[in-house]
Amino acid sequence: MPTNAPLNRKLRMGLIGGGQGAFIGRVHATAAVLDNRAALVAGALSADPLRAKASAPDYDIPADRAYTSYTEMVLAEAKRDDKVDFVSVATPNHTHFEIAKAFVEAGFNVICDKPLTFDLAQAEELLKVVEASGVVFAVTHNYTGYPLVRQAREMIQSGELGEINAIRSCYIQGWLRTRLEADNQKQAAWRTDPSKSGAAGCFGDIGTHAYNLGRYITGLQPKQISAHLKAFAEGRALDDYGTAIVRYENGALGTVTASQISHGRENDLFIEVDGTKAAIEWHQEEPNKLIVRKNGEPHKIYTRNGGPYLGAAAGASSRLPSGHPEAFFEAFANIYNTTYDAIIKRASGQKFETTDTVYPNVYDGVEGMLFITQCVESSKQDGGWLPFRHPKSRK
Amino acid sequence: MPTNAPLNRKLRMGLIGGGQGAFIGRVHATAAVLDNRAALVAGALSADPLRAKASAPDYDIPADRAYTSYTEMVLAEAKRDDKVDFVSVATPNHTHFEIAKAFVEAGFNVICDKPLTFDLAQAEELLKVVEASGVVFAVTHNYTGYPLVRQAREMIQSGELGEINAIRSCYIQGWLRTRLEADNQKQAAWRTDPSKSGAAGCFGDIGTHAYNLGRYITGLQPKQISAHLKAFAEGRALDDYGTAIVRYENGALGTVTASQISHGRENDLFIEVDGTKAAIEWHQEEPNKLIVRKNGEPHKIYTRNGGPYLGAAAGASSRLPSGHPEAFFEAFANIYNTTYDAIIKRASGQKFETTDTVYPNVYDGVEGMLFITQCVESSKQDGGWLPFRHPKSRK
Amino acid sequence: MPTNAPLNRKLRMGLIGGGQGAFIGRVHATAAVLDNRAALVAGALSADPLRAKASAPDYDIPADRAYTSYTEMVLAEAKRDDKVDFVSVATPNHTHFEIAKAFVEAGFNVICDKPLTFDLAQAEELLKVVEASGVVFAVTHNYTGYPLVRQAREMIQSGELGEINAIRSCYIQGWLRTRLEADNQKQAAWRTDPSKSGAAGCFGDIGTHAYNLGRYITGLQPKQISAHLKAFAEGRALDDYGTAIVRYENGALGTVTASQISHGRENDLFIEVDGTKAAIEWHQEEPNKLIVRKNGEPHKIYTRNGGPYLGAAAGASSRLPSGHPEAFFEAFANIYNTTYDAIIKRASGQKFETTDTVYPNVYDGVEGMLFITQCVESSKQDGGWLPFRHPKSRK
């Protein structure tokens, strides 16, 4: 069981976004408290002051900490003795920057939804602010929270797969097959609106997850990228399909394919990694299995909590015995838990890792923005190769 | 989203059991608050008074409501204005009866782990007490909380499968392959000890779940049962394997097979139901899929939240979009949520269903005890057919 | 590659049955020559003399060896120098006995479809004739020909699974859900007609395969059997569903379930075997995989020709590299190939195994008839336990 020692109290969480009608805010709130290490005590739940107030009871936020704007919240919380330990930013993409920056500058730890910001320039600026502040900053590339994803990462770090040659990651959905945005479906509307979503549609929304997953698992440094983005739904302003090729520093080749127009596909993020010694395969929709293969040996199915063959990372990310499936919320909670470990260290005056963290961090967020930027630009250049290595990317 | 209207406040939960080292108590506590409809405010967390006290902070239970025994808790809570709305009983099997009975007699609603009691006589007595009291009483046959299990039930109720002819349910595990109890492994020790587990081992622990799942989904009334129980691990006092055959009133044939000695099998509960119009198949380890088959048509995979082809029950049991997997905790929480609906009705003075409830109830608990009793007895009689219809079983 | 040395010529095959409109005769003819070790040279292809003649060209059988009856064929072939080396009997169940007996008595080797005969008395008599004659006699329990079924058998023989405790085999189909026989569908008509099919319907047709598969893989000796057969399609004369329980000599418990009324299920024969050291699982519809499990280890998927971890039996039964799927015809051909090995030994004057053969033999055929007989009788006795050990059953 995770612990809040040496802090020895629950962490106080603030939530930005998540008001009535929102989806991801509720996910953050649920995941954050799943293991009872934190409590949601304050929030600026909507840009609409009335809705911000009205939504507070849904989260048990007392009226006096139900702020009508994030600016009000920063000021008020900064003055409290029992101020929030961290805020979670679950607002539309184009607002992440100003909100996160305000809280970071005031010294608050931040857990921010992805993509980190609206564009790369904002991301670079936010990175500087974070580095100057010394706060803990996590980005919810939530799929890295699955126990068997962390198992895969640990196996590669320990050399079990040998040198990595190839990464194939795909994120295939179908729900934007038609122009739901034309009917003002809320989730579709902002995702396909360049003024809210940023330069990319599908690639910003899910392509980044697919890239990040391979990056997180393998630890390989990217070098160059080439991409081809398409908008297949007639009249759509942003891409809803695409594929990118990544050259890594070590010579490995990565492919990242993302779709929102594949009929009947739900949330099918999957990855295959080929090493010189072994290969792995993992599917988000069946997250409790990791397939490990080696020439001449039976295919092996590792299962979450399946036995002592698993490493420490998987065990630390698991709550239930094997065969009792864990899923999306628990993986999201694992992002929170590993971030809490850092928050508690900071609060306790201990040193904490900032770059090669178990949770996805601000450097991953910046790299994600670089990914989006270079994919869009490469696609404009007919797939031309562009540099793709951020000087501060996670080792 | 579920709602606590017209009560308009969170429910107050008490927990019996769940002290340090326990497993299922934590599951209850997590599931109960997943949707933020209840808060855990009091508990008698262990039969060991010191541990009971020491465990309270893990659950944020204030010291003054961290009772050292359930008897103390009944008395103290009964006097409070803000008394608990319900208690969850997550103690070893042999203690369910006295605890549940005490709370019921004091007018508290109860959510009790299965099996309901240590033996059938206790179950019958408890049933009388519950009926006399008018409280809400749920039994955590938690697998009935999965959205697609409820979808299957709804499909059968509406006649989509036609007349039901056959039910095959299996619950296959492997963890008791060897006598872990000889090494005092805690989970193994009580489950294989007749003085704590009751007359059956494997059949009490998981066979009842497999039977209940078919019973819940189909609504068929059982008539007779024949069973064969075995203890394959040398020297084990209770069964660790077995198969039962159930004759239903309508002529259908059911088979229930349970194992705790199948190497590498984790928590593999699955069910197949054959109707005259269609057939279904569901596996607990891949709970987000329901296979529906009809001769001459493609096999169909229904997915949780997969689309408008699903009925109301599945939708009401689901939190995340399709493809974002939900799992064990959420199903457990669904048991809680549907019980909360009844608790709120009772608290608001409204009528509420007591027999044919969406959640498993005391009648299911009694039928589960009858199942265990008759299986053990039939097995002693070499598989002789015994009557298996409780006069008050769920319609 | 299999070889016909020391005989050094192709075997000459005769076919009984298989005339126009038949199904299984064509399967025999295709499988028999798949590896080019035999050629079909003579036949009595139908009980209808005109059709018998007319069907011969489909099989390249010359007119002078296209007999109008099996009796004519026995006499004529017996006189030839280039007489057939064996005959395959692919006629309706109720005719197997007289045909097989005639050929055996004339010294011909026989490959006979299952069930061996119409009833047990015929089977016992045929057994005597076979033993007296010294011919090679195979019965096409064809599912034992799959490479990974033979791999499973080899693993158990070598002790890799330890002592066997439990066998669960199921054979689930749906095509007889409605009374196709009422529309004179040919395959349905004879299978549901007691005068042609014998005492059992579903249990004679496919239940025997499910039982035989477990028997073949494990080598366990049965001791007692209890069964429950049902006819769910209204007005059907023979069972179309049922379940049997088998007690083995070593204390193991087996369950055999067969259905022909499960909507949308095609030919879903599958088996699970639990040993003290490991467990296996295999499905006929995905025959190129064998799942091997052991507590605390990853689940292992053995694949046909997947590597040196496989034993000799699987390799000898495989033609293509791994990942190039082999299927039903090849498994059927494997029955033929291993029978050919014995036929060639006999023709070359060498000793050959008669009891514990790789291919299913006359003893398996007799045991299959005993299985049917005792299942039908036990079912009449409400599931009463009956002895189920043939004095000459395969060790």
Next chain:
Amino acid sequence: MPTNAPLNRKLRMGLIGGGQGAFIGRVHATAAVLDNRAALVAGALSADPLRAKASAPDYDIPADRAYTSYTEMVLAEAKRDDKVDFVSVATPNHTHFEIAKAFVEAGFNVICDKPLTFDLAQAEELLKVVEASGVVFAVTHNYTGYPLVRQAREMIQSGELGEINAIRSCYIQGWLRTRLEADNQKQAAWRTDPSKSGAAGCFGDIGTHAYNLGRYITGLQPKQISAHLKAFAEGRALDDYGTAIVRYENGALGTVTASQISHGRENDLFIEVDGTKAAIEWHQEEPNKLIVRKNGEPHKIYTRNGGPYLGAAAGASSRLPSGHPEAFFEAFANIYNTTYDAIIKRASGQKFETTDTVYPNVYDGVEGMLFITQCVESSKQDGGWLPFRHPKSRK
């Protein structure tokens, strides 16, 4: 059942290659006669005259038609009244051209292994010869022979998927992970030798199959291609991994990924096609299933021979009832069968389709060579876009 009417005799087959130690020659010989529509009667089985002679008995080829070279065979067969109706060319890639050309010029129909020739120039020349001759010419892109692949093609042709937007095809193997060629493993040696395999390794061997599969199923015309090939095994002369992007005339985007270095992957060819109305998915290692998806509907699993929902093409390619799996040999035989239909038409003086054939033809073969050529060239140009539309490609 397929028929040889109006020819009303078995076709006479000649085999080039397939001598002792070969693999694919045996596959051709087995597939060609599976349905008893042809007989192998002549061959030039090896470039080594002694081996050519010695191998003949394995195929029942009489000594006088066991030729020591293909040149001898062309001359001798051309003079016979009972000359072969077609020859199958199953020799190493670099010899296809001269052999096929010789037989075509002599008026023989040809079934040629893929890739069609050693390089594109040869392919263009061969195409001219074929067109001039009027023979039937098939290329064994054998995976198009699977019943459910043909079902997918028929569904797209009839508009069931709407406009096609995206094709993702992968062919993933692992057997060349290490340099088996360094140990003179025969299959590895020629495939990785540019003087025998041609300009590409992995992409010529299996990448072409993956491309062809999408092309065959969708009927889309390609327009441009960009590729990235890699040789990951140290010191290997040809690519063993790569990915290509294809732009189709209609705006669709295709990705083709092929690997021979993915540990434990056997023969994992799979494809996903996204249309505006529905999407499909098929895997060669589980060939009896086709997944069909449509937003808001259950996922559908079509099975081979599964019911009347299947079109004519699947039915015509299937031999066994549903659930009785068919596999690699049968798919290969389906290529032969549909080619036989054309050969019989030609022999009977009827018109026959030459371009949009059910079987893969010489135009597909040429397009395959263009694919290889452009992939290799594009890869040299760092993934530059190259034209990829052959003037005579299949409509």
